[in-house]
Amino acid sequence: MKKNNTLYAYLMSSPAMLVLTVLSVFPLLFILWYSLTDYYYLSTRPPQFVLFDNYIKLFKDRYFMQALGNTLRFTALAVLFEVTLGLMVAVLVKSFKRGQEVLRTVTLLPTLLPPVTVALIWQIMLSNNYGLINSLLGLFGLGPVSWLTDVNTAFYAILVIDIWQYTPFAFLLLYAAMQGIPQGQYEAASIDGAGKWAQFHYVTMPNIFHNVVMVTLLRVIDTFRLFDKVNILTKGGPANTTATITQYIYHNGVNMFKVGYASAASVVMTLIILFLAAGYIRQNFKARERAQKR
Amino acid sequence: MKKALSLLLALVMVGALASAALAEQPAKLVIAARGGSHVDVINAVKAQFEQENNCVIEVLGLENPDLKQKIALDSRNAAGAYDIVMLDDPWMPEVTEAGMLLNLTEQGYADDADFVPTSLALGKAPYGAGDTFALPFSGNVTLLFYNADVLASVDAQVPDSWQGALDIAKAVNGKDGKVGYVIRGQQGNPIVGDFMPVLWAYGGDVFDADWNVIVDSQEAKDALNLYIQLLENGANYEKNDIVSSVADGKAAMSLGWPSWYISGKASTAGYAKIPGKVNADSPENPAGMIGNWLMGVPKNTRNPELAVKLLTFLTSAETQRAAAPSGAVPTRTSVFTDPDLSKEYPFYATLLAATEASRERPRTPLWGDIENVFGIELSNAISGIKSVDDALADAKAAIEDIVK
Numbered sequence: 210m211k212k213n214n215t216l217y218a219y220l221m222s223s224p225a226m227l228v229l230t231v232l233s234v235f236p237l238l239f240i241l242w243y244s245l246t247d248y249y250y251l252s253t254r255p256p257q258f259v260l261f262d263n264y265i266k267l268f269k270d271r272y273f274m275q276a277l278g279n280t281l282r283f284t285a286l287a288v289l290f291e292v293t294l295g296l297m298v299a300v301l302v303k304s305f306k307r308g309q310e311v312l313r314t315v316t317l318l319p320t321l322l323p324p325v326t327v328a329l330i331w332q333i334m335l336s337n338n339y340g341l342i343n344s345l346l347g348l349f350g351l352g353p354v355s356w357l358t359d360v361n362t363a364f365y366a367i368l369v370i371d372i373w374q375y376t377p378f379a380f381l382l383l384y385a386a387m388q389g390i391p392q393g394q395y396e397a398a399s400i401d402g403a404g405k406w407a408q409f410h411y412v413t414m415p416n417i418f419h420n421v422v423m424v425t426l427l428r429v430i431d432t433f434r435l436f437d438k439v440n441i442l443t444k445g446g447p448a449n450t451t452a453t454i455t456q457y458i459y460h461n462g463v464n465m466f467k468v469g470y471a472s473a474a475s476v477v478m479t480l481i482i483l484f485l486a487a488g489y490i491r492q493n494f495k496a497r498e499r500a501q502k503r
Numbered sequence: 504m505k506k507a508l509s510l511l512l513a514l515v516m517v518g519a520l521a522s523a524a525l526a527e528q529p530a531k532l533v534i535a536a537r538g539g540s541h542v543d544v545i546n547a548v549k550a551q552f553e554q555e556n557n558c559v560i561e562v563l564g565l566e567n568p569d570l571k572q573k574i575a576l577d578s579r580n581a582a583g584a585y586d587i588v589m590l591d592d593p594w595m596p597e598v599t600e601a602g603m604l605l606n607l608t609e610q611g612y613a614d615d616a617d618f619v620p621t622s623l624a625l626g627k628a629p630y631g632a633g634d635t636f637a638l639p640f641s642g643n644v645t646l647l648f649y650n651a652d653v654l655a656s657v658d659a660q661v662p663d664s665w666q667g668a669l670d671i672a673k674a675v676n677g678k679d680g681k682v683g684y685v686i687r688g689q690q691g692n693p694i695v696g697d698f699m700p701v702l703w704a705y706g707g708d709v710f711d712a713d714w715n716v717i718v719d720s721q722e723a724k725d726a727l728n729l730y731i732q733l734l735e736n737g738a739n740y741e742k743n744d745i746v747s748s749v750a751d752g753k754a755a756m757s758l759g760w761p762s763w764y765i766s767g768k769a770s771t772a773g774y775a776k777i778p779g780k781v782n783a784d785s786p787e788n789p790a791g792m793i794g795n796w797l798m799g800v801p802k803n804t805r806n807p808e809l810a811v812k813l814l815t816f817l818t819s820a821e822t823q824r825a826a827a828p829s830g831a832v833p834t835r836t837s838v839f840t841d842p843d844l845s846k847e848y849p850f851y852a853t854l855l856a857a858t859e860a861s862r863e864r865p866r867t868p869l870w871g872d873i874e875n876v877f878g879i880e881l882s883n884a885i886s887g888i889k890s891v892d893d894a895l896a897d898a899k900a901a902i903e904d905i906v907k
Contacts, residue, residue: 250575250576250579251575251578251597251598251600251601251603251868252601253601253602272876272879272901332741332743336743336744337738337740337744337748338740338744338747338748338751338753339747355738355739355740357689357741358688358689358739358740358741359886360886360887360888443689443690444689444690444691444692444693444878445690445691445879446688446689446690446691446694446878446879446882447688447689447690447882447885447886448690448879448882448883448886448888448889449690449879449882449883452879460871460875463568463572464568464571464871465871465872466575
């Protein structure tokens with residue numbers, strides 16, 4: 210009977226497994242293989258096996274290391290601000306007695322826009338000549354500031370744009386999680402004399418902590434792939450201060466057709482994301498094991 | 504017997520109809536083109552060729568990176584999807600080295616002396632002297648753009664040297680909130696494209712004749728120092744801001760591509776050939792950067808003869824004349840100097856002179872990588888992150904790393 214059930218489970222999951230194998234496992238294996246070759250798409254000779262040459266070259270390339278550093282710094286700052294602000298907005302919106310639905314919808318708008326549109330909107334707003342932000346600064350006798358070409362401001366300009374776009378995403382998930390907290394817990398805390406901060410600390414946070422970790426992880430994975438805004442607004446400059454790993458991969462793989470080298474950079478990027486996500490994945494597996502034991 | 508005869512007759516009729524239908528089936532030619540005005544130009548002139556050659560021409564308009572990718576990916580197929588491809592001229596070394604294009608010279612194509620020599624040379628491999636693999640479809644060369652009122656406000660003439668341009672920038676900058684000179688200092692292709700004319704005017708280059716990297720030469724250092732001085736007496740904007748600031752009289756000068764400012768008869772700014780001299784006494788070097796769109800026939804086309812014929816048609820003087828109202832920039836001397844067209848498009852004379860005195864970007868398949876690292880180091884220099892000497896030394900090291 211048990212054997213039949215197992216066979217049935219395998220049969221039922223086989224289409225999904227097949228799709229997963231074709232769309233994820235094979236490409237991943239190909240990328241791993243290509244990363245060990247000198248595959249150049251336009252070459253007339255077949256790719257040669259070069260072992261770890263691409264990886265060695267990658268870590269010797271100061272522009273790659275700079276892009277890696279920028280990406281890590283950008284991800285850390287963007288995710289920190291997005292999750293913190295998202296949480297604050299979620300608490301704020303939840304505290305409103307009226308208009309939660311309207312606020313929820315309006316707040317979400319930036320996240321619904323494609324990154325390319327967001328980049329173009331901000332390019333116009335940050336323009337030196339006719340940009341809204343420099344015009345406002347001009348009213349106070351300040352500026353104009355070359356937001357996207359000044360080495361002191363470009364990185365932070367992109368950071369602000371990303372935070373503007375994705376804070377609502379964090380807000381939505383955390384706000385949804387807060388809806389699941391039993392009202393009774395707040396009432397009990399209130400009877401025990403807990404103030405607003407104590408309620409947030411001892412009721413809200415323990416209930417949504419798992420969601421905060423999940424939102425953080427999702428944002429880390431997504432922010433690590435930052436590309437469109439940089440490609441449109443700064444092209445990685447000025448002085449390579451906004452260059453990202455994805456942009457580096459795109460240049461080498463798509464512009465220059467260096468498939469082997471770009472694959473090595475992609476493998477490095479995937480490993481970093483896996484490393485960052487490992488804690489969460491481990492925690493998830495443990496939680497599932499605990500649930501199965503119960 | 505009757506039935507058999509009727510069946511035979513029916514079969515013969517069906518067969519005849521089918522073969523007639525097949526015989527009249529027009530050939531289909533697909534052009535992978537750069538999107539925008541180029542597509543309009545081809546669509547405006549293609550009907551005549553379709554009629555004369557019983558074919559249908561489909562034009563696919565693609566964005567720049569997409570176009571390169573699609574051409575490259577298709578080149579590895581046994582039977583290609585495209586019969587003619589448009590190519591940005593710096594791609595030529597890559598595509599010819601990869602054997603992607605049909606050798607037009609081997610197909611019997613004889614060079615047409617009517618093409619501006621600097622344009623025709625771009626389609627040859629090796630550059631300038633080899634066989635012809637692509638023909639110049641759309642001309643372009645960077646020019647100096649200026650606001651005449653702003654120049655007049657400081658009693659200045661259009662500069663013919665870079666020192667002259669700097670003097671004007673110094674006189675204008677800060678006066679009534681105006682900007683002296685606008686550089687296009689965005690990292691990568693923009694800053695390299697904006698700086699190369701200055702570098703060439705100073706007699707510098709990226710490589711010497713033996714392909715040694717010379718970006719740290721004294722000429723290059725002087726050119727970059729001047730470029731930084733121009734920035735100090737101006738601003739660093741992206742393309743749209745450059746165009747609006749010069750056109751609106753907020754800035755005096757910038758370099759740029761003609762299409763940014765010129766449309767038909769009208770131009771939103773004054774234009775002139777880019778100065779090729781350092782100062783009034785120095786020798787004149789070609790300094791404008793040529794940037795033609797070429798057309799070639801992929802090796803794996805299904806219709807090689809018809810495709811070559813179409814290519815010749817699309818780049819002919821008649822077609823370039825007919826396409827002028829659609830915004831096409833010619834590549835032929837006879838079209839540039841056509842009296843009627845010159846009256847209609849007064850910028851043709853300046854454009855022809857600038858094209859004849861233009862320079863091409865280094866002809867190497869590695870140019871994309873070189874441009875990338877050179878752009879980073881130029882950006883380091885203008886941002887003050889590195890000194891001019893350090894930035895150019897690092898650029899040299901990085902470029903040598905790429906070409907070794």
